[in-house]
Amino acid sequence: MRLLWAALSLAAAVSAGPDRSAAQSAEDPVVVELFTSQGCSSCPPADALLAELAGRDDVIALALHVDYWDYIGWTDSFGDSAFTTRQKGYARASGHRTIYTPQMIVEGHDHVVGYKPMKLAELIGRHGDAAPLADLTLRREGDKLHIRAEARGALPRKLLVQLVRYLPEGTVDIRKGENAGRTIKYTNIVTEWEVLGGWDGTEPLEMEVAVDGDKPCVVVLQEPGHGAIVAAARLR
Template sequence: MPALTRPSRRARLTHTVGLMVALATAAATPAVAAPQNQRLTVVELFTSQGCSSCPPADANLVTLSRRPDVLALSFSVTYWDHLGWRDTFGKPEFTRRQYAYEPQLGERGPFTPQMVVNGRISRVGFNLAEIEHAISSAPTLSGPHITLGSREVSIGRGAEPAAEADIWLVAYDPNIVEVPVRRGENSGRTLPHVRVVHRLERLGGWDGMPLRIARSETPPGLRTAILVQLPSGGAILSAVTE
């Protein structure tokens, strides 16, 4: 894959065996929904159907999505679309989200596949052992309590952040979606995706004081998550999902 800013020369290893094992494990393990008030670890995968190194990471996210203590989210970026295949889930706002993370995480630029844990830790997404270690070592989210209703979101009182935190609504598909790729680096392959994000919307800001904020209705078939996060790619303070 040709270089962009720094994309993944390091992520071009072949992990076919790991992919097969991850898919087999995922298929054998039933998905479990997390209760709203459980302290979650947020794992964001930045991926692309046009990246030959991404399928093992997509499979790893399937495995992680089975854990009730993990909120796994898949963001499809757009900067590999020029390689011959336009990612069917890619949106510019997802690419912007990844770009915002990189300076905060000490990365020189975006790459795929990248997993970000709680907005604090960056790892290459195809190494499941490294991701699981990052999850186990990540500080527990200790931000405000979130109540997610059908028409509004309530954020509780908490320590005032240094800068107003963002309140993000994330609408995602909880199911595994099989995507046949007809061109580009993954031509001829059918790639499984899970927890694909379809919408990312900033609802407002949180300054430590309790508030209620209206939310739009989630389209049928999708689920909603709410993230309270420090601005400009900062740490995630709290998270909840349906």
């Protein structure tokens, strides 16, 4: 894994180019969604790769556990039918009829099916180089999350403002199914994905929402219909 990750990091560094600073990377992170399942024998390598990505400031790595493998003997303790629906939405938007695990979606646009670290590195670098269409900042005061966004130009269309909460890690002893007998540590496990409203970019976005607990907060600005992610920000 470390050798594979070294290759991934190298590929990302090469594709990012010499002009992209660490500050820019942290300010405009690339969103990587992993659709995974505790009942999928092909998923642990991708789960481990997501754990490596979770340590990077220039990436927001999110694990969405689906429920369609539960029938083979093990119910995913993090599974949610809403995440299965989200993955199906991405499939429809891209003209695909079938969904798979593991699958990573980069910036709501590019699909990586299976464990393909080099392809993922290329996509992260490519999206990281792209000029963001909006500036997005978050600030939390107690149980209030303040969201501010400002368009850098005309937006392609009205965007969905979405709030994501996740559990940083969780370890599961899997007793049945394809991974029976394995103890697997999962990272950045999404527990909530909520649409807060819409924004057309003509005026700066100013929004305040109630949040509780100490789970990290992520805000994602995305084109409707499971389209491209325009901007994202995180408070750990």
